[in-house]
Amino acid sequence: MKKKKQRCGNKKKMSNEQSLAFKSVKEWVFLSQASSSSSSALASCSAASFVVDDFGVQKSLVRGGEKVVFELHSHSKFSDGFLSPSKLVERAHKNGVKVLALTDHDTMSGIPEALEAAHKYGIKIIPGVEISAIVSPSGEPQEEEPVHILAYYSSCGPTRFEELDELLSNIRDGRFLRAENMVQKLNKLKLPLKWEHVCRIAGKGVAPGRLHVARAMVEAGYVENLRQAFSRYLFDGGPAYSTGSEPLAEEAIKMICNTGGVAVLAHPWALKNPAPIVRKLKEAGLHGMEVYRSDGKLAAYSDLADTYGLLKLGGSDYHGKGNRNESELGSVNLPVLVLHDFLKVARPIWCRSIREILAIYAEEPSDSNLARITRFGKNRILKGGSSLSCGKDLIDHCLPLWLTREEIVNADFEAIKLKLSSPPVNEERIQVLVEAT
Numbered sequence: 230m231k232k233k234k235q236r237c238g239n240k241k242k243m244s245n246e247q248s249l250a251f252k253s254v255k256e257w258v259f260l261s262q263a264s265s266s267s268s269s270a271l272a273s274c275s276a277a278s279f280v281v282d283d284f285g286v287q288k289s290l291v292r293g294g295e296k297v298v299f300e301l302h303s304h305s306k307f308s309d310g311f312l313s314p315s316k317l318v319e320r321a322h323k324n325g326v327k328v329l330a331l332t333d334h335d336t337m338s339g340i341p342e343a344l345e346a347a348h349k350y351g352i353k354i355i356p357g358v359e360i361s362a363i364v365s366p367s368g369e370p371q372e373e374e375p376v377h378i379l380a381y382y383s384s385c386g387p388t389r390f391e392e393l394d395e396l397l398s399n400i401r402d403g404r405f406l407r408a409e410n411m412v413q414k415l416n417k418l419k420l421p422l423k424w425e426h427v428c429r430i431a432g433k434g435v436a437p438g439r440l441h442v443a444r445a446m447v448e449a450g451y452v453e454n455l456r457q458a459f460s461r462y463l464f465d466g467g468p469a470y471s472t473g474s475e476p477l478a479e480e481a482i483k484m485i486c487n488t489g490g491v492a493v494l495a496h497p498w499a500l501k502n503p504a505p506i507v508r509k510l511k512e513a514g515l516h517g518m519e520v521y522r523s524d525g526k527l528a529a530y531s532d533l534a535d536t537y538g539l540l541k542l543g544g545s546d547y548h549g550k551g552n553r554n555e556s557e558l559g560s561v562n563l564p565v566l567v568l569h570d571f572l573k574v575a576r577p578i579w580c581r582s583i584r585e586i587l588a589i590y591a592e593e594p595s596d597s598n599l600a601r602i603t604r605f606g607k608n609r610i611l612k613g614g615s616s617l618s619c620g621k622d623l624i625d626h627c628l629p630l631w632l633t634r635e636e637i638v639n640a641d642f643e644a645i646k647l648k649l650s651s652p653p654v655n656e657e658r659i660q661v662l663v664e665a666t
């Protein structure tokens with residue numbers, strides 16, 4: 230009885246600031262659904278029907294007051310997660326997640342599949358990647374620590390994708406060597422683990438990581454579980470540990486900033502010496518750090534974020550391992566003011582990056598520049614665009630999916646559209662792409 234009263238009390242206490250933040254976050258989250266006329270699933274999931282929703286899973290959102298669930302850290306089979314991007318999205322939907330960032334290690338290859346699946350459920354995807362890097366608080370190599378930097382991009386993806394992809398593919402190549410080294414070290418430790426076994430677990434085209442080595446060790450019966458594989462052999466600096474060819478974290482952060490992303494330090498609690506590292510990364514352009522977990526906000530890291538004026542974020546880091554210790558997808562509770570602060574920083578960055586990608590296309594409306602626009606959402610963009618007759622139509626079709634009307638007006642896309650409206654430059658090209666999907 231008492232509890233109930235308290236909950237009502239809390240609900241009433243939602244301040245004016247919170248209500249405004251909620252309104253603004255919701256407008257962004259339900260942007261593409263509100264502007265889309267297609268698909269029945271979407272129609273029932275529009276902004277207007279959000280509060281009185283018909284999906285059972287959303288009941289809790291309504292009951293717990295006004296809330297939109299963001300999951301900002303998750304992995305799929307494209308790195309070391311166990312679920313395909315589609316399955317991950319399905320699970321996110323079941324858990325009431327409305328915005329999902331897929332942040333596979335050192336690859337964005339799972340994003341198109343995630344976007345496709347998310348469209349069905351009315352979930353918004355933030356294209357992301359978790360970049361493996363190294364950092365040394367003093368610059369001395371003996372103090373080097375591995376560190377993970379999360380990057381969040383606009384729906385259109387990174388600008389200058391090739392530059393980012395080169396950095397990522399170098400890391401992936403390094404991971405092969407690293408995993409090979411780990412297997413060799415294990416073999417020397419009299420654990421005859423087979424390289425083929427590790428590759429088989431990682432799957433075709435996936436760069437094997439420590440978790441894949443650990444899984445192979447469990448399957449081969451050398452350890453009882455993943456935890457044991459790590460605590461005995463594979464921990465940082467452990468007997469079978471090996472470093473790869475990761476870039477400096479500062480370099481990775483600058484790359485994220487230069488390609489229109491938001492850079493966030495992942496799980497700072499894994500660092501031995503977080504304070505000087507956070508200071509160093511802030512200087513390189515870091516926007517935020519994880520301080521929220523499914524067990525709540527971590528005060529020490531929250532203070533550190535405050536000291537350096539960083540966004541306070543967090544996510545479950547869900548891998549779908551299926552063990553009880555793992556935080557569930559969507560289980561990290563991010564307050565609405567936190568989400569609002571995140572979007573306040575991210576949206577102008579994303580808006581600029583979309584503008585840049587479109588401007589490149591307007592300058593030279595080639596197939597390859599069109600592919601930049603449709604990199605992650607090809608089917609989505611072109612399916613609904615069968616009546617597109619010129620580049621301007623394409624832009625008119627895309628922008629409301631990605632940006633609010635206000636953003637579109639403020640960022641002034643008119644010059645870009647004008648360039649593309651006459652003469653109709655690539656009618657045939659768009660037609661070809663539509664037919665191909």
Ligand SMILES: [Zn+2]
Pocket residue numbers: 359377495496
């Ligand atoms: Zn990580």
Ligand SMILES: [Zn+2]
Pocket residue numbers: 302303304359495546
């Ligand atoms: Zn992760």
